[in-house]
Amino acid sequence: MKKYNLNHLRELESESIYIMREVAAQFENPALLFSGGKDSIVMVHLAVKAFWPAKIPFPLVHIDTGHNFKETLKFRDDLVKETGARLIVGSVQETIDSGKVTEETGFDASRNLLQTQTLLDTIEKYKIDAALGGGRRDEEKARAKERFFSHRDEFGQWDPKNQRPELWNLFNGRKRMGEHFRVFPLSNWTEMDVWQYIYLDNIKIPSLYFTHERKVFLRDGAWLADAPFMKKRDSEKVVLKRVRCRTIGDITNTGVTLSTADTLEDIIQEIAATRVTERGSRADDKRSDTAMEDRKKEGYF
Amino acid sequence: MDTKKEFSTKAYLDMELLRFSTAGSVDDGKSTLIGRLLYDSKSIFEDQLEAVKRASIRKGNENLDLALLTDGLRAEREQGITIDVAYRYFATPKRKFIIADTPGHVQYTRNMVTGASTANAAIILIDARNGVTEQTYRHSYISSLLQIPHIIVCVNKMDLMNYDEEVYERIQEEFSAFAAKLAIKDIRYVPISALKGDNVVEPSKNMPWYEGGTLRYILENIHVGSDYNHIDPRFPVQYVIRPQSDKFHDYRGYAGRVAGGVFRKGDKVMVLPSGFKTSIEAIDLYKDNLNEAYPPMSVTLRLTDDLDISRGDMIVKENNVPQISQDIDVMMCWMGEKPMKAGAKFHLKHTTKDVRCMIKEIKYKVDVNTLNRVDDGQELKMNEIAKVSIRTTKPLFFDSYRRNRNTGSLIVIDEGTNNTVGVGMIA
Numbered sequence: 001m002k003k004y005n006l007n008h009l010r011e012l013e014s015e016s017i018y019i020m021r022e023v024a025a026q027f028e029n030p031a032l033l034f035s036g037g038k039d040s041i042v043m044v045h046l047a048v049k050a051f052w053p054a055k056i057p058f059p060l061v062h063i064d065t066g067h068n069f070k071e072t073l074k075f076r077d078d079l080v081k082e083t084g085a086r087l088i089v090g091s092v093q094e095t096i097d098s099g100k101v102t103e104e105t106g107f108d109a110s111r112n113l114l115q116t117q118t119l120l121d122t123i124e125k126y127k128i129d130a131a132l133g134g135g136r137r138d139e140e141k142a143r144a145k146e147r148f149f150s151h152r153d154e155f156g157q158w159d160p161k162n163q164r165p166e167l168w169n170l171f172n173g174r175k176r177m178g179e180h181f182r183v184f185p186l187s188n189w190t191e192m193d194v195w196q197y198i199y200l201d202n203i204k205i206p207s208l209y210f211t212h213e214r215k216v217f218l219r220d221g222a223w224l225a226d227a228p229f230m231k232k233r234d235s236e237k238v239v240l241k242r243v244r245c246r247t248i249g250d251i252t253n254t255g256v257t258l259s260t261a262d263t264l265e266d267i268i269q270e271i272a273a274t275r276v277t278e279r280g281s282r283a284d285d286k287r288s289d290t291a292m293e294d295r296k297k298e299g300y301f
Numbered sequence: 302m303d304t305k306k307e308f309s310t311k312a313y314l315d316m317e318l319l320r321f322s323t324a325g326s327v328d329d330g331k332s333t334l335i336g337r338l339l340y341d342s343k344s345i346f347e348d349q350l351e352a353v354k355r356a357s358i359r360k361g362n363e364n365l366d367l368a369l370l371t372d373g374l375r376a377e378r379e380q381g382i383t384i385d386v387a388y389r390y391f392a393t394p395k396r397k398f399i400i401a402d403t404p405g406h407v408q409y410t411r412n413m414v415t416g417a418s419t420a421n422a423a424i425i426l427i428d429a430r431n432g433v434t435e436q437t438y439r440h441s442y443i444s445s446l447l448q449i450p451h452i453i454v455c456v457n458k459m460d461l462m463n464y465d466e467e468v469y470e471r472i473q474e475e476f477s478a479f480a481a482k483l484a485i486k487d488i489r490y491v492p493i494s495a496l497k498g499d500n501v502v503e504p505s506k507n508m509p510w511y512e513g514g515t516l517r518y519i520l521e522n523i524h525v526g527s528d529y530n531h532i533d534p535r536f537p538v539q540y541v542i543r544p545q546s547d548k549f550h551d552y553r554g555y556a557g558r559v560a561g562g563v564f565r566k567g568d569k570v571m572v573l574p575s576g577f578k579t580s581i582e583a584i585d586l587y588k589d590n591l592n593e594a595y596p597p598m599s600v601t602l603r604l605t606d607d608l609d610i611s612r613g614d615m616i617v618k619e620n621n622v623p624q625i626s627q628d629i630d631v632m633m634c635w636m637g638e639k640p641m642k643a644g645a646k647f648h649l650k651h652t653t654k655d656v657r658c659m660i661k662e663i664k665y666k667v668d669v670n671t672l673n674r675v676d677d678g679q680e681l682k683m684n685e686i687a688k689v690s691i692r693t694t695k696p697l698f699f700d701s702y703r704r705n706r707n708t709g710s711l712i713v714i715d716e717g718t719n720n721t722v723g724v725g726m727i728a
Contacts, residue, residue: 004526004596005317005525007316007317010598013599014558021556025539025540025612054545054546055546161385165411165414165415167415167419167712167721168712172650187388
């Protein structure tokens with residue numbers, strides 16, 4: 001008898017496409033949260049596949065902290081042009097200028113927390129009722145408890161102790177006015193799955209993920225990229241190293257790793273051998289044991 | 302580097318996915334078992350282990366508390382209990398695994414049912430010192446109710462029973478006698494010690510009398526290809542794709558995930574509820590034209606004729622039609638805080654269809670600890686399971702859950718709170 005089997009990457013792909021189509025069918029005004037990182041690039045790729053030959057039926061939303069790698073913005077704009085998707089940019093700088101939030105100061109200052117306000121403002125301004133995110137359950141222990149369709153109340157808050165049961169492939173996106181959903185099509189993917197899928201489907205990713213020379217400095221055992229807005233202590237000396245990004249976010253809390261990997265195969269080998277999670281070098285998660293849950297409850301990504 | 306030898310991209314791309322659930326309380330050694338599976342497959346990273354060590358010391362635990370790996374929420378860590386289903390991931394060179402780890406104490410039925418709904422296999426842990434208990438019955442019954450195709454019974458803590466073959470055999474006999482009452486297709490038994498590592502990943506030197514495979518070997522080799530229904534073609538239409546662009550002016554595709562059977566290009570098909578007959582012109586997956594599609598593939602079907610088809614319709618084969626009815630009997634597990642009463646109305650989701658329904662009758666309840674029927678048909682409380690008759694506002698196209706989990710499952714939603722309050726398996 002013939003074997004009707006999908007390999008695990010195609011099964012995950014099929015699940016994610018199903019989720020994206022559910023979102024397009026169940027919601028009036030969905031949007032895809034785009035950070036410029038590999039997960040959101042894979043999300044755009046899946047969305048293109050899910051609706052082809054039609055265009056992606058929702059806009060990309062970029063919450064811009066103003067602290068970007070310049071490669072990220074270029075990549076974003078090229079992708080928008082290529083897919084014909086609409087782009088909405090929510091600016092953290094504008095949120096700061098409006099006086100709604102106060103910028104952190106000091107050496108470890110980051111706009112990571114401030115993003116939440118900008119994100120919620122953008123969701124409200126554009127009346128977004130479902131925000132698709134690239135979060136994965138393997139990333140972090142609070143995310144391991146996240147649903148595919150995750151309900152947010154009118155304040156954008158997540159109530160992890162009181163989540164809707166989610167069974168089979170039946171997704172309940174019903175809500176009241178003013179509430180919205182966060183939807184995570186990559187829930188069941190691991191970091192390795194994402195890289196293998198990028199390799200399998202030959203997906204274009206920013207050059208930051210491959211080895212390159214960069215000015216970096218060491219803080220708390222992690223290498224950080226130097227930039228004009230990065231405040232450094234006297235002991236933190238800037239040096240030139242061959243590095244690559246394992247994740248891409250805001251420069252202030254994206255660690256870089258020393259690496260000479262310059263092909264996808266090399267990256268995959270490197271990940272297979274590594275003994276630290278990709279968020280291990282993210283300053284935003286180190287703030288406390290439940291930092292991610294606390295931020296998510298407030299409405300973070 | 303050594304790792305280059307042990308890791309091959311090609312092998313990884315060929316892996317299958319196995320979803321399994323585990324149920325039980327901390328006392329059964331469940332966290333230890335999961336910790337060992339993850340640790341031995343190098344799926345726990347140094348920074349995660351460091352964080353668990355720090356938290357264990359802070360809590361004053363002498364040993365590394367592996368439960369802290371899975372208990373992610375603040376309330377769980379503070380109270381030392383597991384509240385919600387947690388999903389864990391690991392891969393061996395043969396397969397990728399998704400564990401739905403369901404807690405044993407709080408709201409066990411609700412969580413177990415949730416974790417079991419997508420599982421290919423269930424691990425049932427039995428403490429060798431206690432043998433088969435009420436909790437074992439409960440886990441097994443729910444696993445069979447949710448039609449998990451493979452059950453792996455792990456008789457744990459064999460080290461505390463001197464690795465005695467008789468203890469293992471007595472438990473195996475006891476479980477088999479009970480399991481005969483349940484509809485379980487495939488049961489395996491393994492004597493293990495999660496703590497010492499016997500028969501989890503490495504074969505046990507302490508139990509030479511056991512000739513079967515280790516737990517990991519079983520997980521890697523269970524045949525999952527036949528877990529989907531490949532007999533009855535069912536394609537619930539999820540979304541209609543109409544680009545209306547110059548290049549694809551007349552394109553009209555029906556997007557969805559194959560819920561059963563195999564669809565081939567050229568197949569004669571019928572559309573429900575209209576009953577229109579047509580044939581499959583093409584099966585699209587992005588720019589690829591496929592010859593066939595089967596579960597769980599997400600594809601887009603194009604049909605030869607221009608018909609009025611929308612979300613909630615179902616494409617089937619003329620000679621293999623699902624049941625079509627507004628009156629449906631289901632095994633319902635209640636998850637809402639407010640009890641359900643006969644006469645109540647709800648919103649209902651089944652495949653891609655949304656309807657309303659009324660509960661006509663609660664026929665009988667099942668005591669999940671004894672499997673006895675209880676004729677207490679007044680109301681169904683949270684975590685209770687009952688046979689229920691419902692009537693829907695429009696006909697559903699369905700199969701029995703036993704025949705097809707995709708077309709045999711439904712959820713009911715409270716129209717006031719929008720919460721998912723009940724889940725049903727069609728009889």
